[in-house]
Amino acid sequence: DKCRSGSRGALVVLEGLDRCGKTSQSTRLVNNLDELGYPAELFRFPDRNTVIGQMISSYLNSDSQLDNHTIHLLFSANRWEKRSLMESKLQRGITLIVDRYAYSRVAFSAAKGLDIEWCKAPDMGLLAPDLVLYLDISPEFFLSSKRGGYGGERYEQLEFQKKVAQAYQVLRDDSWKIIDANLSVEGVEEQMKSIVLDCAKTCRNGKSLSELWL
Numbered sequence: 001d002k003c004r005s006g007s008r009g010a011l012v013v014l015e016g017l018d019r020c021g022k023t024s025q026s027t028r029l030v031n032n033l034d035e036l037g038y039p040a041e042l043f044r045f046p047d048r049n050t051v052i053g054q055m056i057s058s059y060l061n062s063d064s065q066l067d068n069h070t071i072h073l074l075f076s077a078n079r080w081e082k083r084s085l086m087e088s089k090l091q092r093g094i095t096l097i098v099d100r101y102a103y104s105r106v107a108f109s110a111a112k113g114l115d116i117e118w119c120k121a122p123d124m125g126l127l128a129p130d131l132v133l134y135l136d137i138s139p140e141f142f143l144s145s146k147r148g149g150y151g152g153e154r155y156e157q158l159e160f161q162k163k164v165a166q167a168y169q170v171l172r173d174d175s176w177k178i179i180d181a182n183l184s185v186e187g188v189e190e191q192m193k194s195i196v197l198d199c200a201k202t203c204r205n206g207k208s209l210s211e212l213w214l
């Protein structure tokens, strides 16, 4: 509707290694934004609720085997099937907090040795985030932490996570905000809150949406 045009929501992406706390932090962010008068919703990739998402889920649980290129394209298709929904929500003024996005796929596939340009191509034209928050933990962090459940899924192995961390280093640019995720849950939450609020304000004031890859 017209009175809302120009006051779009922000597209905020959380990235990081497995078990870095992205999922709890994204829920907290949504609640914080809602309380501050910025309607927000959570998105998560992979979205395991679609048919493609179920194929991805079965691969991650090692119930199926797929060629590295095939799984790469499925992860990308899983984002494409949500693109128009995401755009319409943003245009309606809703801020989207997204737990993993295109960077995850590139980092995980590059860690397997796939060519980085090939990895980036299928996501070209997806909505570009207004903000990327990288929750920084050392790959060894989970060993000393109480964050449970590690090791259950494909990729959740120390040596592989080290490679993913290196691939993220290559991908990230100066616009990413690096969050020290070794702190307490509340400490991490505080670091993120004001950064995200600033971004939501800028978008509400008319910053335009753009597309990957910037």
Ligand code: NYM
Binding pocket: 018, 045, 046, 060, 075, 076, 099, 100, 101, 102, 104, 105, 106, 108, 109, 153, 154, 155, 156
């Ligand atoms: N993952 C996630 C990828 O390999 N590529 C992608 O594009 C995305 C979005 O899925 N180990 C991997 C990272 C995780 C796994 O994610 C499941 P989560 O956040 O644990 O549900």
